[in-house]
Amino acid sequence: VNWMDLTWQQIAALPDDTVAVLPLGAVEQHGPHLPVSTDFVIATEIAAAAVAAVPSDVPCVLLPGLCYTKSDEHHAFPGSIWLSWDTLMATLVDIGRSLQTSGISRLLFVNGHGGNSALGQVACREIRRRFGLRTFFTHPGVPVDQGGSGSAASELGMGVHGGHGETSLMLHLRPDLVHMELAVARVPEVLTEFRHIGFGKRTSFGWTSDDFGPDGHVGDPTGATAEFGKAFVEGAVPALAEVIGEAHRFRTQ
Amino acid sequence: VNWMDLTWQQIAALPDDTVAVLPLGAVEQHGPHLPVSTDFVIATEIAAAAVAAVPSDVPCVLLPGLCYTKSDEHHAFPGSIWLSWDTLMATLVDIGRSLQTSGISRLLFVNGHGGNSALGQVACREIRRRFGLRTFFTHPGVPVDQGGSGSAASELGMGVHGGHGETSLMLHLRPDLVHMELAVARVPEVLTEFRHIGFGKRTSFGWTSDDFGPDGHVGDPTGATAEFGKAFVEGAVPALAEVIGEAHRFRTQ
Amino acid sequence: VNWMDLTWQQIAALPDDTVAVLPLGAVEQHGPHLPVSTDFVIATEIAAAAVAAVPSDVPCVLLPGLCYTKSDEHHAFPGSIWLSWDTLMATLVDIGRSLQTSGISRLLFVNGHGGNSALGQVACREIRRRFGLRTFFTHPGVPVDQGGSGSAASELGMGVHGGHGETSLMLHLRPDLVHMELAVARVPEVLTEFRHIGFGKRTSFGWTSDDFGPDGHVGDPTGATAEFGKAFVEGAVPALAEVIGEAHRFRTQ
Amino acid sequence: VNWMDLTWQQIAALPDDTVAVLPLGAVEQHGPHLPVSTDFVIATEIAAAAVAAVPSDVPCVLLPGLCYTKSDEHHAFPGSIWLSWDTLMATLVDIGRSLQTSGISRLLFVNGHGGNSALGQVACREIRRRFGLRTFFTHPGVPVDQGGSGSAASELGMGVHGGHGETSLMLHLRPDLVHMELAVARVPEVLTEFRHIGFGKRTSFGWTSDDFGPDGHVGDPTGATAEFGKAFVEGAVPALAEVIGEAHRFRTQ
Amino acid sequence: VNWMDLTWQQIAALPDDTVAVLPLGAVEQHGPHLPVSTDFVIATEIAAAAVAAVPSDVPCVLLPGLCYTKSDEHHAFPGSIWLSWDTLMATLVDIGRSLQTSGISRLLFVNGHGGNSALGQVACREIRRRFGLRTFFTHPGVPVDQGGSGSAASELGMGVHGGHGETSLMLHLRPDLVHMELAVARVPEVLTEFRHIGFGKRTSFGWTSDDFGPDGHVGDPTGATAEFGKAFVEGAVPALAEVIGEAHRFRTQ
């Protein structure tokens, strides 16, 4: 069920433990081979499929996805349209406040863009404290630099943006928008010199995508396949449906 | 052409006098008979059709629509998800800044929600002054309280929200989401007592939709028809395409 | 009656449906022939005269005018002292909040500067929603680009700043400050090429005054007369007094 | 010379070491006997007289006074219209920025309201650092709690608001607005118990005027006279004219 | 070497690839058995020891620790002094800006409070983008809910606040401040019902510490020992010294 399709009276009639699912994407450069919509497509497609797959005794509703988010790490490239940290935070807080006054008490972010993860968690706490909503933050798949899979071996664990995983997903979801003829490997091998600092390591670092070169992506999309993307989606959708179920019944005492 | 479908290099290659078209909608209550998506549906449908209708020598690109906007006047009703004035302003300014760094110099807002009009004009000036973009602000149809047509006579010029015009448009665009059986006339006739103050009059007034009663809409949707909506769209699309053409060649000296 | 002349106990004793009238002006360039005070003089003079003309059974009070407002469109010229959008908005909201705690429930802005109109309407809604005041926004005369009269034919509907109307008003109100010998016509005729975009047209555009040339004004002051100004004032004052009366008794249900 | 009376070209032609003089007042309760305009009247009258008294070889210009300022300490009383600290700070910074772009490099605040003193000094530094202006902050008379005179002995050094000094000044400047029949002494004698903490003592304290009782003023206006007020003005005006002269030639190396 | 002990000329003479190390702590409740300083003590002690252990060819400098940080999750308990998200973000950004103007280009946060992790990463990116500093974010030990060790088995992976690890560290570092007689196990076993949502799981959730009960801590401190704390420190210090070394020579191309 889509929030956007309902009247205000239908929304008022939703059970108050309904889980509102909010996909977060991005409008940002994804290298020469992928469209700027990549993260948004992935988040909204998987979220919509998961909402459809949830058992009927779990009330949930799909909010319209938010595509303009925090892509400041890609500021140096044309095509990236990004909100500053305080604008995105204000947006998420405003949405949380509106849900409260709409009688909704559970909010799950489904985030397709790794650059939103940190601020999203700040927002989850703020919305919980100020408006009392139970808030949850998840990804269609766990980002590579946050411990997720989806990498090609050639990526050395650094396929964080426009690499094997995302390219495969787009080959499955929107093959018309993928330019495999322009796909090249861009893995910052120099990072292997560092034991402690790096993607997914003990010490994180503040980076922008132009730190790694002029192409914009970080990873190796050359071996991406629609099959891998399809398998990823087929795993992610039921897993996300389970997350929604847990969000519905979640309690801490 | 859709911004979201392009790679960053394709966007970088756009002519710098390309007109970026940004639909603005709302997620807000529209009375018992219309979905909360009403304004967003209208703005995005008409904007997309107009972009498609623009002659090929006018470079333009469609940005993804912004649905979470400023619906504070509907704060009292469930279903309205709204940004505060400063959040929306910050969002629009951030988008303007991102377009500048993307090499775009012309931005046209196509606004389906009257509550965004005033702030949108503030943003147009701010973006022009700070980032140098030529900015434009228009509506799929002129809002009733801003001099537009689309009213039924029974609305006494007050069909500003969920009335004859919007209901007809939705009967044409998304008839599956319209509940005509719940449509009732809600025209605040008391306002006819005032000569100077009122919708579209010399003196405007600050209102929220609960000022007029518990239903949420202001207007008379009972006579709405898909035919009227279709005719409206057929007039609005070419007119908007012309606006895009003018925005492309607009100059002030 | 002037707010500034009262003690706090006298203000506390005002009827709570008293209309507080707040003139908004500007400190901004008005071309080579008019002083930077132009908008402020017009707003304060007409507001004061209207308050004096209101029948005694309509309680109203004149607040001190706000001259530092939003003149960002004139930022490129010396003499313009302007608040950014958020500063002016915060100022208006703070005033609304203070009126609430002073027991006042009706606030009418009388705005002499077109550049304040959009933000002023945003403020009217914010103050209504947050503090419950009935808020109203009007002009001494309707601005030319918002459908008003006061133009010379030679202005082609574009006498928006320092043109026939404002110059005539100043010739009537403060002739000592008008330099007719420096008055020249500056009408951006190029705008007539555009059917949809322009002052007062369906599509507005974000402009700053240096977009039109180095003089600063937009209009044709060469035919301005004190007689025209006098007639304008004689029409505007009783009309504004009527607006105050309506603001006093205004209701929406 | 008044800024408001000039055209932008006249302002552009001012010498760049011109001293811009900005009176700061307040709209705030001043007890049962004085109007809410008290601080504004004092600041603007004395500033205007001083500007008129400055020798002709000292270029200076009078800005329109700012009456809506920071009166949060009087928030509990009707009649007080106050800006929050960040709104006033933003206003002063915006004015400083506008003066810079107007070619003015020296700004003197003449402050009639003690509650502005602290923030005014913060603004002076901010404007100097960000915009390079030489900034100065003074009072028509030094506030009692900042070491100034103007007290009656009966005030025990605590005539900080609506006491002997301000009442005398208003008896001289605007006797029509003074209600001596309502003037009563309100001196918080309990403060004499404290050696270190108090008005003008080593340790300041955060107070609001309702901390001292329901009347609003702090001081003893009962012995105020127009003669004292006149003498105060006659001393303050030439002193302020000298301050303007010093501001004109001030240097630090 | 401590920043605080240097003169400005000594700081100006630091190599520009000097790593500035900034400990982040908290002032927040840690249950009945630990002082509110716990996170700050741990971060500052380990950071200081690591700076002292760095080889002499790695230039680094210790900044004074920041104890007032973001403890909004503990807002419900006395003793917690916390900055809101925007205040902390502004603080970190201001520090980054100041380091840039001090000629420092590498900044390492050593964070003892898990509640700062998300915002700290947002700050790392902001500071890199705006001021060009290489920024790094690490912990004395990895937080339990971010994949770290330090847990007791009885904590079921949920010893996130005032549990085995932190209590052991404090028994080693500041035994005088630990009240073992008040230590009780508070492990929210109900969370084991959830497969996807929980501390350190795929889906994070927004929590405040009062969600888990009235004591404030989350974990099992009952088996904590100074020996465990000592061993933790002895492992953490050289590891952090290595991180500093890597931060000094870190590069991305």
Added chain:
Amino acid sequence: VNWMDLTWQQIAALPDDTVAVLPLGAVEQHGPHLPVSTDFVIATEIAAAAVAAVPSDVPCVLLPGLCYTKSDEHHAFPGSIWLSWDTLMATLVDIGRSLQTSGISRLLFVNGHGGNSALGQVACREIRRRFGLRTFFTHPGVPVDQGGSGSAASELGMGVHGGHGETSLMLHLRPDLVHMELAVARVPEVLTEFRHIGFGKRTSFGWTSDDFGPDGHVGDPTGATAEFGKAFVEGAVPALAEVIGEAHRFRTQ
């Protein structure tokens, strides 16, 4: 007693008229002879000694000092780490809000950095108004430009930063950090030309330390002695203890 050493339950058990003492310092250049910690050392040392000297029937608690404060006047020198005015204000307000929820109703700032004085007073009022705390603001010694002693005659009343007083204090408190061999007199004698404008005079001025030359300090440290510093401390500590006592029993009616 130190806040940081207490558990939340111990803090909850403090009497609600406990005086919380918050030292404010700075991290800022102090000329070639003093460390950047100067103000922080002085404020924290004297505050701690005073808290220790308070009679046992006066409940008070020492908060951890805030070293990152508002040193914008020293922005031009390496070593200064400073918060902008709004960041510091937000920090102080957040602390006040946290104390309120911790059950503390009296807050005394002990400020070692003159540049914090003005904003600190703004904060005192804001915290009083919004959270109801009694707030107080004092200095270890009164700043020279705010009427205090501690000057050498050679300073002509202008030893405001790194001069005789502060250098003597540091020779007493942290002689290891003082470089007397680099101490030179830097007194801006040019200021004696001005009768009204200057440090501690009727008219204050906005300055940054680079206005006075390239060294950074303002004063004459050449005659500073540890003996003078010791005597200063021996006077300041009992005086501050008395202030704490007064803050405990302070009332306004």
